[in-house]
Structures are given as C-alpha cells and as structure tokens.
Amino acid sequence: MTNEDRSQRLRELTREVVGTYHEIGGINRIGEKNLPSQAAVVSILEELLAVVFPGYHGDPLPMNADLEVLVGARLDAIARSLSAVIERTLKFCHQLDCQCEQLWQMVDETQEEKRFKAAAEYVTMAYLAQLPEIRRLLALDVKAAYEGDPAATNPEEVILCYPGVKAVSVHRLAHPLQMLGVPLVPRMMSEWAHHRSGVDIHPGANIGERFFVDHGTGVVIGETCIIGERVKIYQGVTLGALSFPRNPDGTLIKGGKRHPTIGNRVTIYANATILGGETVIGDRAVVGGGSWITESVPAGEKILS
Amino acid sequence: MTNEDRSQRLRELTREVVGTYHEIGGINRIGEKNLPSQAAVVSILEELLAVVFPGYHGDPLPMNADLEVLVGARLDAIARSLSAVIERTLKFCHQLDCQCEQLWQMVDETQEEKRFKAAAEYVTMAYLAQLPEIRRLLALDVKAAYEGDPAATNPEEVILCYPGVKAVSVHRLAHPLQMLGVPLVPRMMSEWAHHRSGVDIHPGANIGERFFVDHGTGVVIGETCIIGERVKIYQGVTLGALSFPRNPDGTLIKGGKRHPTIGNRVTIYANATILGGETVIGDRAVVGGGSWITESVPAGEKILS
Amino acid sequence: MTNEDRSQRLRELTREVVGTYHEIGGINRIGEKNLPSQAAVVSILEELLAVVFPGYHGDPLPMNADLEVLVGARLDAIARSLSAVIERTLKFCHQLDCQCEQLWQMVDETQEEKRFKAAAEYVTMAYLAQLPEIRRLLALDVKAAYEGDPAATNPEEVILCYPGVKAVSVHRLAHPLQMLGVPLVPRMMSEWAHHRSGVDIHPGANIGERFFVDHGTGVVIGETCIIGERVKIYQGVTLGALSFPRNPDGTLIKGGKRHPTIGNRVTIYANATILGGETVIGDRAVVGGGSWITESVPAGEKILS
Amino acid sequence: MTNEDRSQRLRELTREVVGTYHEIGGINRIGEKNLPSQAAVVSILEELLAVVFPGYHGDPLPMNADLEVLVGARLDAIARSLSAVIERTLKFCHQLDCQCEQLWQMVDETQEEKRFKAAAEYVTMAYLAQLPEIRRLLALDVKAAYEGDPAATNPEEVILCYPGVKAVSVHRLAHPLQMLGVPLVPRMMSEWAHHRSGVDIHPGANIGERFFVDHGTGVVIGETCIIGERVKIYQGVTLGALSFPRNPDGTLIKGGKRHPTIGNRVTIYANATILGGETVIGDRAVVGGGSWITESVPAGEKILS
Amino acid sequence: MTNEDRSQRLRELTREVVGTYHEIGGINRIGEKNLPSQAAVVSILEELLAVVFPGYHGDPLPMNADLEVLVGARLDAIARSLSAVIERTLKFCHQLDCQCEQLWQMVDETQEEKRFKAAAEYVTMAYLAQLPEIRRLLALDVKAAYEGDPAATNPEEVILCYPGVKAVSVHRLAHPLQMLGVPLVPRMMSEWAHHRSGVDIHPGANIGERFFVDHGTGVVIGETCIIGERVKIYQGVTLGALSFPRNPDGTLIKGGKRHPTIGNRVTIYANATILGGETVIGDRAVVGGGSWITESVPAGEKILS
Amino acid sequence: MTNEDRSQRLRELTREVVGTYHEIGGINRIGEKNLPSQAAVVSILEELLAVVFPGYHGDPLPMNADLEVLVGARLDAIARSLSAVIERTLKFCHQLDCQCEQLWQMVDETQEEKRFKAAAEYVTMAYLAQLPEIRRLLALDVKAAYEGDPAATNPEEVILCYPGVKAVSVHRLAHPLQMLGVPLVPRMMSEWAHHRSGVDIHPGANIGERFFVDHGTGVVIGETCIIGERVKIYQGVTLGALSFPRNPDGTLIKGGKRHPTIGNRVTIYANATILGGETVIGDRAVVGGGSWITESVPAGEKILS
Numbered sequence A, B, C, D, E, F: 001m002t003n004e005d006r007s008q009r010l011r012e013l014t015r016e017v018v019g020t021y022h023e024i025g026g027i028n029r030i031g032e033k034n035l036p037s038q039a040a041v042v043s044i045l046e047e048l049l050a051v052v053f054p055g056y057h058g059d060p061l062p063m064n065a066d067l068e069v070l071v072g073a074r075l076d077a078i079a080r081s082l083s084a085v086i087e088r089t090l091k092f093c094h095q096l097d098c099q100c101e102q103l104w105q106m107v108d109e110t111q112e113e114k115r116f117k118a119a120a121e122y123v124t125m126a127y128l129a130q131l132p133e134i135r136r137l138l139a140l141d142v143k144a145a146y147e148g149d150p151a152a153t154n155p156e157e158v159i160l161c162y163p164g165v166k167a168v169s170v171h172r173l174a175h176p177l178q179m180l181g182v183p184l185v186p187r188m189m190s191e192w193a194h195h196r197s198g199v200d201i202h203p204g205a206n207i208g209e210r211f212f213v214d215h216g217t218g219v220v221i222g223e224t225c226i227i228g229e230r231v232k233i234y235q236g237v238t239l240g241a242l243s244f245p246r247n248p249d250g251t252l253i254k255g256g257k258r259h260p261t262i263g264n265r266v267t268i269y270a271n272a273t274i275l276g277g278e279t280v281i282g283d284r285a286v287v288g289g290g291s292w293i294t295e296s297v298p299a300g301e302k303i304l305s
Helices: A003-023 A038-052 A065-095 A101-105 A114-130 A131-148 A155-161 A162-181 A183-199 B001-025 B038-052 B066-096 B099-106 B112-128 B129-147 B155-161 B163-179 B185-197 C003-023 C038-051 C069-095 C101-105 C112-128 C133-149 C154-160 C163-178 C185-197 D003-025 D037-053 D066-093 D103-105 D112-128 D131-148 D155-161 D163-179 D183-195 E003-025 E038-052 E067-095 E101-105 E112-128 E132-147 E155-161 E164-177 E185-197 F003-023 F038-052 F067-095 F099-105 F112-128 F133-147 F155-161 F163-179 F185-197
Strands: A238-240 A272-275 B238-240 B273-275 C239-240 C273-275 D239-240 D273-275 E238-240 E273-275 F238-240 F273-275
Touching: A003 B129, A003 D066, A003 F133, A038 A131, A038 A162, A038 A183, A065 A114, A065 A183, A065 C003, A065 D003, A065 E067, A101 D155, A101 F112, A114 C003, A131 A155, A131 A162, A131 C003, A155 C185, A162 C185, A162 C273, A183 B155, A183 B163, B001 C069, B001 C112, B001 C133, B001 F067, B038 B066, B038 B129, B038 B163, B038 B185, B066 B112, B066 B185, B066 D066, B066 F003, B129 B155, B129 B163, B163 B185, B185 C154, B185 C163, B185 D037, C003 E067, C038 C069, C038 C133, C038 C163, C038 C185, C069 C112, C069 C185, C069 E003, C069 F067, C133 C154, C133 C163, C163 C185, D003 E067, D003 E112, D003 E132, D037 D066, D037 D131, D037 D163, D037 D183, D066 D112, D066 D183, D066 F003, D112 F003, D131 D155, D131 D163, D131 F003, D155 F185, D163 D183, D163 F112, D163 F185, D183 E155, D183 E164, D239 E038, E003 F067, E003 F112, E038 E067, E038 E164, E038 E185, E067 E112, E067 E185, E132 E155, E132 E164, E164 E185, E185 F155, E185 F163, F038 F067, F038 F133, F038 F163, F038 F185, F067 F112, F067 F185, F133 F163, F163 F185
Parallel strands: A238 A272, B238 B273, C239 C273, D239 D273, E238 E273, F238 F273
Antiparallel strands: none
16 A cells, blocks of 8 residues: 555545544534533542542641641632533533523523523532531441451551442542532542442432442442441442333433332342332341342341342 | 672572573563553554544544544554554564464565565554444444433433443444454453453454443453344343363363354343353343343343342 | 632631541541552552563563663662562551561561661562562463463463453462561552452462453452462452451451362352352362352362352 | 741741732732743744654654644644634733734724634734745755854754754744734743753844854844844854933833844854944954944954954 | 673673772762752742742632632642751751751750751741742842833733843842852752853842843853842853962862942943952943953943953 | 635645645655654763762662662663664664764674664663763862862752753763764764753863863853863853865865864863864963953963953
C-alpha cells in the first residue's frame, strides 16, 4: 500500500466515521460543555474523602498546622468545584427535559442563567452541611467492620485495606447528593467506588448505621433498597429487583420500589440473592450463603441455601 | 548489620536472582523488544473509544472545529500506533512458531522483515474500516441498556456509569481484531475491560446486537460463546466450558467449541452458570438466578434455580 | 447568597468538621507520620514484580546491559524503601500496643529508636533472601495456568492478561512478609491485587505449588486456608469461615483456624463455597460449580451442586 | 512558640496581607479571568514553532503519515487556542480603556460580547494566513546564520543550538501579531524568547530578510527599530533609545520613533550601542565592538570603538 | 566489544569513579540530608510570588472564594515549608562551623536539636511578618517601571513581561531573609531570578524604593551595594568590586564594603560599569552607557562614556 | 465567519503550509529519526552531572546504599543512552557527507549498519573513561571559585548558586566529547549550559585547570580559544574572532584558529573584548573591564580600558 493509498483510504474512512456522528444518535456529544467530567467528579470525591478521613486519604494534615485554615481551604475549594459541576449538570439535564427542574425552581431568580447557578450553590451548601453527620456514620461503619471481622488486627487496616469499607464510605458521601436531586453526579461517584471495590451500591439505597460489607466483590445493592442498622453482608450478595413492570407500549416503568427491605442486625452470607420490592427480611434474620429469596423472611429466622 | 555486610549480602542475592533468570524459563524476557506493551495497547484502546464515543471518552470535540481534520488526525495516529503494535506482535509470535504466520503470508512480499510490516498495515486498515459498523452496534447496545434498566434516567448515565456497557463497548472494538487473527492485542484489550468493569468477555466470543450486561461484576463469557440478539444478562453469570478434552499425552486440546450458544431475546439472571459447547439456550428463554445448566433449554422456557 | 454569607457558613462548617476531628475517634490521624502509605507499598510491590518477572513488569531489561548491576541497583533501592516502610509500620504498631513487638525485640539493641530500624533491616534482608525461591514458585504457577486453560495460546498471554495469575503472583510476594510478622504491609499488597484482579487472597493463606485461579473475579481465600499442590479454582469461589466464636463479652475471638484445608490436585468450579476451619477437601476431589460445602470431602470424590 | 501562638500570628498576618489586596492597587488581579496566561501563550508559540520547523520543534512528523491531516489538526488547534487567548486579551484591554478597540470595531456585530469573539477570529485567521511567508523568512534567516559563522558545521546545528536563531524565529512569529494590534500576547512571546536566548527583541521591531544574531546574550532591539536585509549583529549589542520626551506633566510620551534605523548588509560587533530614533546606519557600514553611537553613520563606513 | 568486555570495563570505571568520591573532596555530598534542595527553595519562592502578586503568579484567586481562608492556607503551607528548609540549612551550616550559630542561639532552648527547630520557626515568622511591607515596595517598583518605559502600554505588561521587574521582585523577597542571617536560601532565590531574567542581584544589596531595571540582561549588582530611591538602570550595568584585599596568607578577606553607593534618582545607561566600595554616585546623576567609573561622581553630574 | 468558511480557509492554509515543506529546504525534517533530540542530550547531561557531583545534582546518594551498585547502574544507563544518541548522530551526519566518517571507520566492521553502532560504542567507552579525570578538574574549578570570590561563604554555595561554575562544569563534560569528534551532541550540551547560565563556551575551547567565571552573563568563549591555568574572567567578556577569511567564492572558510590564547593566572574584568587567533595574553596579565584588545599583551602587564 503506498502512502498515497493509505492517506486516501483514511480520509474516506474519516468522512464515513464523521458521517455516523450525524446519522447515529445517542452516543455522540460534540461541542458539549455541560456533561459532568468523570475526572472532575472523582477529584471532588477524593477531596471529600480527605476531609472525612483526615490522615488516611489525601495529603496528610501536618502536626503543627492551623487545622481550621487548612480544612477551611479544602472546603472552600470543594464548594466551588462541586457547585460548578452541579451547575453544568443542571444545565445539561435541562436540555433533556429532565425532572430536576424542580430543584432549581425553588430558588427565586428571574434570569434563567442565574437560576442554575443559584440552585447549584443552594444544593452545594445544603450538602456540605451534612458532613459532620456523615463523619459520625463513617466512624460507626469502621467500628462495625473492625468488630465484625476476626482477621482485622486494627482499625487502621480496616480503613486502608477493606474494599467494602471504601464502597460504604463513598455511599455515605454520594447518597445525600442523590437525596438532594442532583442528577448523574452521585451515580458517577458510586460507579467509581464500584470499580475500586467491586461493590455496586446504587446511591439511592437507604442504609442504616453500622453497615459492613466483607470482601465485597460482586455485591449489588439496588436503588430502592432499605437496609436497617448493624447489617452485615458478604461477597456476591445481590439485593435486586424481581421483575420490571412495563408501560402499555412495552417500555419499562421507571421508578417504584423494586428492591428488598432488610431489617436490623441481619446477616447475609456470600452469594445470597434477595429480590423484590415487597420482600422484607425481618430483624436478626440470617440468610445462608447462596440462598435465592423472593419472599419475605420473618424476624429471627435462619435460611439455609 | 554493617553497611559492608549489607552490600555483600545484596550482591550475593543479586547474583542468585540473576542466576534464576538463566535457569528458570518462561517468566523472563530480557532484551525483548517485540512483546506488546500493555500501556501502548490501552492507549490505542482509549483513542478508539474517543473516536466511537466522541464527547464521552477522550478530549471533547470542540464546537467550532473542523471535525474531519480532527478525527482524521486521530485515525491517522491510531493507524500508525496500532500498525506498529501489531507488527511487533507478529514478530514476537513468529519467534514462538505461532499460527498467525498465515496472516502475514497473505501479503506478497519477498523480504521477511517487510512482510511483518506489510501484514500489520493490511490488518490495521481492514480493522479500521469496520469502525462505522462498530458505531452502529454500540448505539444499539446503549439503547438496549437504557431501555432495559428502570434505574437509568438518561442514556448519558448509561454510557458514563454502566460498567457492563463499558465492557461490551470494548468487546465491540476487540472482537474484530481477534477475528483478523491478531495475537495477544485483543486479549489485552479485553483484560483491561475486565479490570475496569469486573466483566470478563473473551474477545473471541460472538455476540449479537443489543446486548446488555447489568451491574456486571463476575460475569464470564468464554471464547467460543455464540450469543444472539437482544440478550440481557446480570452480574455473576458464567457462560463457560464443561470439561476440557485432553490429548493422549494428557495435555489439553487447545481450540474447539467449548462454550454455550444463547438464542435471541434470552434473559439470564444473576449468578446463573451455563456450561458446555453443545448447550443451547433457545430464543426467548429465561434462565433464573443461580441456575446451574449443562444441557440445552428449549425456546421460550423459564428455568428456575 | 452573598459572598459574605457563603464565607460565614463555610467557616462555621469548618469549625464543626474540625470539631468532629477531636470528638470522633478512629477515623482521623492528624500529624501522623508512621502509617504506611498505600502509594509507597504499591511502588515497592511494582519494583518487586519487575525483579521477579523481568521484561513483563517494569522497565524492560535492555539487551546489552550489565544485568548484575541493573538488578543490584533495583534490589538495593527495594531494600531501602521496604526497610523504611517496615520501620515506620513497626513504630506505628508499637503505639497501638501490638503483638509485633516480638519482631523487633529479637534484635539486640539498647536504644529503642534503633531497635525499630534494626528490626526493619533484619526483616527486609530475610524477606529478600526468599526471592529466588519465589521465582521458582512463580514459574510453576505460570506453567499451571498455561497448561490448564485451552484458551491460552502462549505463556506470555498468561502473564500479561490473566488476573488470576496476577493475584497469585502478588500473593507469592506478600505471603513471606506476612510470615515474618510484618503488620499491615502484606495486607495492603493483597488488597492492591484484589482491586486489580477481583481476586481476594489473604496474605496469611498457605498455598502450594502450581496454583491456578481462572477468570478469578469474586474469588475469596481466607487467612487460615491451607491449599495443596496443583489446585485449580474458578471465578466466584469462596474458601471462607463458617462462623466466628466469640469471647464472653460478645466480641469476636481474633485468630484461630477458621478456613478450609484443600488437598492436592483438587479442582473447584465457579461459585462454589467451602467453609469452616475443620473442613478438608481430599486429594484429587472435584467440587462442582455453585456447591455449598461445610463438611469434609473424601479424596477423589466429585461433588455436584 | 506554641501551636496556638503560631496560628494566631498567621491569622493576623493573613488579615493584614489580604488587607493590602484592597489597599494597594496595580499588583493584584482577584477573580480576573481575562489576563492571558503565560503558559497558554507559550504553548501556542511552541505549536507554531512545530508547524514552521517540522521535525526540529514539537513531536516529529512521522514517515508514513498524512501530512495534510496532521498539520491541519495542528493548525485547527492553534486557531482555536489563539483565538480564545486573543478574545480574552481584548476583553481585558477593553476594561482598561485601551486603544485596541479599533481592532474589534472593524468587525460588524451588534452585541458587544460577540464583537470580541468575532474580532479575535478575524485576527487569528489573518495572522495564520501569513505562516507560509513566515516560513520563507525563517529559511533565509537559517541560511544567513549558517553562512555567517565559520564554527557552524551544518544547518541543523544552527536551528538546534543557536540562541540567536531561536530569538529571531520567535520574532518572525510575534511581529505579525503585533502588527495586527493584538495587545500583550506578542510581548509575552518575545519575553519567552528573551528568557530562552538572552536576546531581547521587541515584537514591534521591523527586521529585514537574512538577519543573524550571533551568540546573542545581552542583545536589545527596541520597539521602533527598522533593520534592513542581511544584517549581522553580535552579543551585547543595543539598538536603543537616546532619551524619552515627556509630557508637560512630566510623564513620558508613549509611542514615537525612538530607536535607530539600520541599513542593508550592516555588521555590528559585540557590545556596540546605537541609540536614537533619528540615527541611521548606512548600507554596508561596519560598527566596531564596544562603539557608542548616537549619530548617523554613512553607507560603507567602518566605525572603530 | 563483547557484552562481557563492556560490563568488565564499566565495573572498573565504576570502582574508579566511586574511588574519587573518597579521594576528591568538596564536590561530593553522600548521605547528606541537610543541603537545601533547589526545587524546594524555588517552590517556596513561587508560593511567595503567588501571595504578593495574586492573580499574576500562581493559581488565580477565584471570584467567589473566601480570601482569608485561601491566603491563610497558602501562608500556613509556606510557613511550614520555609521553616523546614531553614532548619535543615542551619544544621547543614552548623556542621561547617559557620557564623550563623548566633541566629539559633538567640532562641533559649536547652537541647541542641530543638534549638535548630526553634530558631527556624523564629526566623520564619519574623520574615513572613514583612510581607505587607514587601507588597508596598513591589507596587512602587511596578509603578516606576510602567512610568519609566515609553514602550509599556499597561502595568499588567510590566508585571508579566519585564525580566527586570521579576528580578527586583525576587530581590524584595530574598533580601529580608538575607538580613535575618539565613544562609544559602536567599542566594538560591536570587540565582533562580538571575537564570530567569539575566539580572544578577546579590540578596545582600540594599535597594531603595521605586527601582527599575530595563531589559536587564547582564546587570550585576554586588553584595554590599547601597542604592537610593527612584534609581533606573539598563542592561549590562555592573555595580561591582574594584579589587579584593587579601589576608597575609594570600586568601581573600571575606566581607567588607566592596561595591558602590548610588544616590536617589540616578540613571545608569547600558553597559556602564561602576566599581569600588567607596565610589558614590550623587543624587540625580546620569551615568552614560558604557562608562567605566571607579571614583565618586558629584550629585547632578552627567557622565558620558 | 461561518464554521464552514473557517474549515475551508484552514484547509487551504494547510495545503499551502505543507506545500512549503516541499518547496523550502533546510528547515524541515520529516520522517527523520536520526537527529539527536535535545531532550535526550539534556537528560544524559543531567545524569553525568549526577555522577560527577553526587549529592548536588540528581537524586541524592542515600546513606546506607551500595555506592558501587548505584553508580554502576547510572553509568550503565548513561553508556546505553549516550551510545544510542551518538549512533543516531553518526548516521545523521553520514547522510550529510560529513567529516565524522573517519570516526566510525576506525572500527573494523564489514557491514555499514554495524559500523555506526561499533563506532558509537567505542567513542562512548573512550569518553566515559575520562570521568575520573573530569572530576579532578571540577574539584579544582570549584576551589578556584570559592577562593576567588569574597562573597562566597562556603563551597556548597559555589556549586549550587554560581552560574559560571555550572557553565564550566558542563564544558568539562562536553569538551572531551568534542575532542572525540562527536558531531552536534557537545554543542547541544554547551547551548543548554548557555541557556542556564548566560555563559556561552564553545565545546571546542581548550581551558586549563582552576578556571573561574564570575557572574557570567554575556561571556562568550570561542571554539579555538586556548586558556591557561588559574584564569579568572568576569561577566560580559568576549574571547572572539577578529574577522573571518573567505574562500574565493565568498563563503567563509570553516575551521582555523580564530580566537585568542590566554596565558596562566590571567584576570579579565567585566565586558572586556579580546579578539583574534593570533592575539596572546601573557601570563599574569590583567585586562581591565571594557577593554578592546586585538593585539597581544605581554606577560604581567595591566591593561586599562
């Protein structure tokens, strides 16, 4: 193949590929500025982890520094980055005729452009105000992990080495953002945690205190799960949907409670599958490894596979 | 331990370790140039993703740019990098008395050195010519994911956050390279996708349109699988081999159809295992979660675990 | 919200968050220098992989170089980095009233500060001395993977693309460090391998020669497992604990054999679960996919799920 | 000093420093977006050098690539970056009640915001259209340097190693931008060249073909110099102003011809100083090293210091 | 040359080179930790420039941020880095039997190790307290440059593009550190400025308000210069020593006033040389370009070369 | 301007620019591999500086390391990089019908391709063998600088902060490479030093022991200078050519002694200019600042400007 042939063929191919950018919808975004960048979201998440786990994540907090100034600068920077990401995401969603309009409508502003910005700042501050409570929850999760695993020799090991703890920590940070109605961003956070830990927790899931996921790879926790306190689950556990109701036109009905409810102090062993929005696992129940459960389990019962 | 003792002991250890480089075969490659580098393959894959998902992967395509020139430059660069990687890989395989000789023999060149280069260019251009068709398939896969998951609120979320979509996208890019007989490179691409998504699809698998893998962690799809259209599978599903026939000398017989055939519109729920090269799942069948299947299933049937 | 409001609210939030650094224990380490850094441990691990798999990991060893000098410099650098990390980890543990005191007490030094350093150097040299033996084991593991998978077309593919091989390789490097009593560091190595491969092998597990984990995602191998020679396991297999005995105060008893013993030439298919410290799988047994096993299996038996 | 003292004192100092941000003008720009970034300007300059000296600056142009596509992508990217930098600079200048308004007024646009953008695009395209002519000039400058220095053993050495050639090359790129009335940007380019080469050529200077600066450190060429063809100057030469006329209020009168005019084929040896806007050095004159000249020199004369 | 020959010769050479590390003194520092690193000093200097020229140097200060928190965090970080560098430098100097002992002796601490730290913190805080005054001086220097050069079209250009302004700015930051008796560090700062601007100002020089160096390349200002207010100098000017008195043993006498004194409102044109510690240039004098001056000049006089 | 207009105009411009790549010679190198890269040469130079100034340049040599192994690895790496750069440069020069053929002809090899490689290795080893002698010279240069400047408070300051010492150090490393006949590479080294220090020493200059350049900016030392021992020169000094003899066709005669000879213990003050290949400055002469010298000066004389 001569160099001229090669150039000729590549130019034709280019025209063809660019042609598909116009013909094939849904997988191109050209000249788009508002799609939130994965890198920006991950960077904010890492800064948040540095604030809630000082000394374990991010640059260490030095011995003789002014903590209020250092942490204040971190929070100020997070507030700006997060607000900018949310503002762009709201604009992006608005183009799609999304449901999140309600979010930025609660801010009283006449000019549309300013409404996005005001809504983003409002949400950002409401979110950050929850950080002290998030830290309280995280400390309890770490305690639960340390107390629940005989192989754990100190709590530091739990924070540094347990993928389940990492996934739950990110969930504690992503869930309040989801509750505030922010589109896409909390889902991008939870997917990052999924990739890092093998644990897939939808940011919409409602999870009680002292939650421990051991080993974790393959765990799936669906959007509408409700999980009580002191629950412990093992690798490969699915808390999923049983079946998806459809609209008359055959498309899936979006929304609705589709995933199970788990009581307090429940333990679910490896590879168990619990499905259905009306399935309830009662307090103190124990679900054996590999179980396949689509109906409710009374409190205190032990289910073997 | 004095500094002299330390040096002495490290020098002895060095001699011993270097000694094992000569004595122990199979895990050293010293002075080797032709082994494809994981970093180079991943970089090409990321460039390909930027071409097929413009605006979602890679640098964004700016608003007021000349798309043909920008995409043309990307394709020109991909063509050169990919051709160089394939050329080296062919040389590497040739040393091993590999089967891919047929690939570069189809190019009519007298000098051996030039044959590698000509074969690599031939394969590269034949591969890139499939990009428009690959984009058509990807758009259908994304549509299938969006329509198949009630939690998906917009198609952008599906492209950005669904590991199953990422794994299938990489498979769409790796499979044609595997079909062209290129050694190692498509396998390195699929392993990268495995690491990023938890979904292990062998690049040899033959997968129909509108394929959706939900959640995905722990999915394994073997080399000789044949999968129909509109198939949907969940986390932890294995499409694997039943047993491996052996040569008279006890070594495994390489090659042969070892993995199942899945019909159109089949759904396979979480952690199901389907094994065997002669196992066929008929059209519209539903395989329940946790099922263990080693024999064929008729069309339309529902298998509970 | 005015800029002054914003500053005011962020300053209050900062005070509140910094307040939780004092009130909430267990998830802060401020002004701490001795916690081993994940980045440092991973960097040492990558250097070790470059030494045991020359040409596959790390910078390639060039054709016309002086191997003894290049490898010597790598080992010298590893020795210094590893010794520094271990020294800090020993100091860190010492603050926690840990059990690893025995380790640095075996070194005869009068000043406490020097004892940490001497113990770290002692352990480092004892560890590095095992590298030739580790290389012997790795070559056998690679051979087992290549011979055990009909899809593997050459041993290079096995080293470059098989996550199970990567996980086992890291285990071969982390286990001797665990045996020497080094806290945290081997666990950080194995967690890195877990993240990269989906395979979770506790560095305490005792694993025989020619071990092969295929596909690998979701595999969990517990701390007190004993695994024989020529064992082969598939994705999703758990070798776990049955239940955790507790102290009279309700806390878990740390330590004790809790995970199963696997004989020689055993094969365990996908998603099988084997639990309990007294469970023994006899030589040449075959455990079917999805099996749930909590009692011993005699030699040679085949268990179907 | 206790940690509390330290924090207290740093907080007071901070308040004092931030106070000076309000009190002291002229050296703060807070919340400013339009100031052109030195990094952006240097990056554009390096891209331009890669276009005009292909293979010497920037990534090499590969053997078997499609030059039009590669160069087209470079020019497309330069056009976008340069246009964006110029647009910001025009906005920045506009705030200062600058003279460059005339530049963006020549573009017929009703909305002010769009006028900046349109003017920036207009200037960018007018500038880039001069690149072929710039390349012609550069080839002549390189030829002049090679022919003018007996120590030069090949033209490649001249392009790669001669700081004077680098400074003149940047001048050829910065001067047309200055002529188009772009504020700040050409000055930032010439200052970068000054730093890299020790040669300080104001982008306003008007320099004829085949210009050679040997060694170069300490050369200063003022804004209103006019230099003929085939001129050669050595290190330490100043072509400067004699004195600055002042306004009645004592401030300097900005603008006006203040620097000398140099004829064709003139040679000026090391450390000579030629001053004054009305000073003319005639064709073929030779100015000796260390001369101090404030009056015109007839054609063909030789001035000794 | 065989590979063995090559290794042999390189090993011999290595032994020889390492041998010279022991035999040749003065240019080796092996295992030395206390030598201040050029990179650390430059990084501190860049942070200081970002504090005194906000928006011109360093990351921009965003519009809606809390300035006190952001600047506070910068100052806190600078205080820690600078204190650490100074502490190491004091220890380094102490080994050399230096004169700076007086510095850390003024801090009342019993343990020697702590004295270094206390002295470093004392000096750091004393230095930082001068930043508001330094900013006042810098604003006057920038004003002098803008008013003194007819080619300057706005003050921003002066800050961004004038090497003389950069050199004087660094001097304003380095000089107070020199006055506090810190060894090496201010000299490393001024050498960085020398490299960046071609202007070599010794950090010991005492320079009055509104100082302007135009073009700047080749300017040298010696350690014991005293320069008045509103002085303006051009490229190539040397304010140097006349001759160096020697000790009876022939070595130079270190210290003593060796460089000239320049009055207020003096202008010194390009390449003038003024030498000698007793040479005084009177107020409002003008020194012509290329002058060679070794004796005092009365106030108001104009010296031609 | 519409986006289509813009694309159209940029495409035309691209064609025009690419057209000049074919029409205009001397400043393009397309598809060229053999031109030595500035980055590669600088990287080798920095490694060499780390070998000759251990602890001052490059990564520090740690306290408890095996120096022979660390330095051996550095030298091995330098030998490979330098040999590769020289091999490419020889090939590059060969295309130009250069004079350096003699260099690779002295190696007895039949195949041309191998001759380049053999010659490069031969030169590399001959060069590196001079490192111990280079270190001896460097120690004397540093001593001369420390003893010659009353402002120097310790030798460390001299190595770290004196640009003249940096320039002389690079000359000590570049000169032997020039003597071995290597084209381009030593010139690229000296130009890097020129940029870093303002001192332009041609690598061909022959300079005796204990050479000190103070301040340094603007110093030029020509290719055929011969400089004795214990010489000291100041900023702005030129040791240059008087005039260039020409061939009958008007081109310059390349080569020949064109620059002065300086005796032992000579001092040359700032901005002095000494020109001509037959000009000799006798031992112990002192040349005053700003002097202009084109004829020889007897030993011991003092020349005032």
